[in-house]
Amino acid sequence: MKLLFEKDVPGSNAFRFPMDDLPPATENIPHDQLRSTPVDLPELSEVEAVRHFVELSHRAFGVDDGTYALGSCTMKYSPKVNQWAAQLPGFADIHPNCVQPGADHLMCELQEMLADLTGMDAFTLQPAAGAHGELTGMMIIHAYLRDQGQNDRKVVLIPDSAHGTNPASAVMAGFTVRVVKSGPDGLVDLDDLAAKCGPDVAGLMLTNPNTLGLFEKNILEISRLVHDCGGLLYYDGANLNAIVGVARPGDMGFDVVHVNLHKTFSTPHGGGGPGAGPVGVKEFLRPYLPYPTIRRGEDGQIVFDADEEKSIGKVKSFFGNFGVCLKAYAYIKSVGYEGLKNAAQLAVLNANYLRCRLSEYFDIPFNTLCKHEFVASNLRQAPSGVRTLDIAKRLIDFKYHPPTIYFPMIVHEAMMFEPTETESKSRLDALAEAMKQIAREAETTPELVQGAPHNTVIGRPDETKAARNPVLSYKKPAQ
């Protein structure tokens, strides 16, 4: 398929802009900052531009096309009512500089519902993504410890099963990382944790259930160990969708949480576009939240506070990605707390059903009752030379999005499945049958699996070449 730039037909653009009556930009912009070459944007007629993007959309695969069991990413369906709410002109057309009654109540009520569901006392909606929420949360912990005169607490404990964003966020916030081992059961090794707790510890970042889909059942002991050494507990909300409505991080002892609205509350996956990662804290950390904070005053009126004294400052312009928060609000209101709980339980049921079905053909390293996702490996296919990457690529031929592969890193050749709550039994059976077929092929015709995918427009992109020599902008070939 050609790029837009390669479809350029000079003069075919039918749109004409009015004459520019603004003062020339050269007056205000330093000379060396001005571009010296033409912009050279491609020209297409409207219909050709539309066809270009529609063709691209035919080549894409989303949850609206079929089952998308991409573990850890929670590619759950986004109910269309969310979109309806976000498109209401009263919300879609407001300017962030004039937040109207309605929008402010909505933000305040969403904060209150998130606080309710996570067991926290105060929330900010500003962070623009989960990892941004992590950074915000770690900055809050950093500011709090500094305020307490605890400048020597520089170490953040992170289990070896954690998402890579955890150590990245901790380091960006000014901490160093100490890795805590997982035990043979896939859970945090308590002895190792105890040995690594000390007066230099700022806190622990924990995902619960963890990235193996296993609930950290020793969470109260973990919480005690970390708090006893003077550290705080950070909840990575990546897997909140497995327990929402059933258990609350705040009750487990967590002091700070972030919530990925796209995972638990069905807002669209950004794909680089807007996301939202609200952060909640216990009361003693409220002063450190980004400003302006939004709260309900005693008379029920919404109050914006811009108390800058202890706040870590703003982490995003205005109030974060309001449209995304609005979709999460619509979702919570449409299903209710009981519906959220149902969704969590169905997500867990679906994952366990698929785990049991796949365990007939694939190695499942921690084959016990899991939460919303589980990890398999290629151990039984490895003797015939079939790797996890091959299995994932072959699944595309069966019109499924592959699982997450090679994560978590504590499992060799990992394949991580997360079917989510919306997949029916017949959908899960069909996926299991496809996997069964691939397991059979791995035995009888491994080269068929190793050469996959066979039914796609593009076979296997050369990821290595792309990573070593990334070409990120179009250059017109010399004429």
Added chain:
Amino acid sequence: MNIPENLRYTSTHEWVRFDGSQAFVGITDYAQSNLGDIVFVELPEIGAHLEVAAEAGTIESVKAVSPIYSPAAGNVVRTNAELESAPEKVNADPYESWFFVLEVSDPHAADSLLDAEAYRKICE
């Protein structure tokens, strides 16, 4: 699996070649084959002091980002800048692709490292 007899090893899959008080450090054949195609390496700074098992740099493959650990305590005296522009050399020839050279402070540093036979057992 290529595990040369004349080198020393760590349990975290680094190889070490001693030359007097200097130690050349790279990653083993087993490590490169498990990481897959390496696309980026980050080397330590010359002059940096590293403790045993300290993170000395990072290796990014198409699958994962992994640290390379220092096998001994010492100061970094040289780094192999060639790997920054041609990281694929680590895959092609892991035992010639040293990452950095340490001036090792402990003359008995080699004694606490694994020999080829002990390292082979770890890889099995």
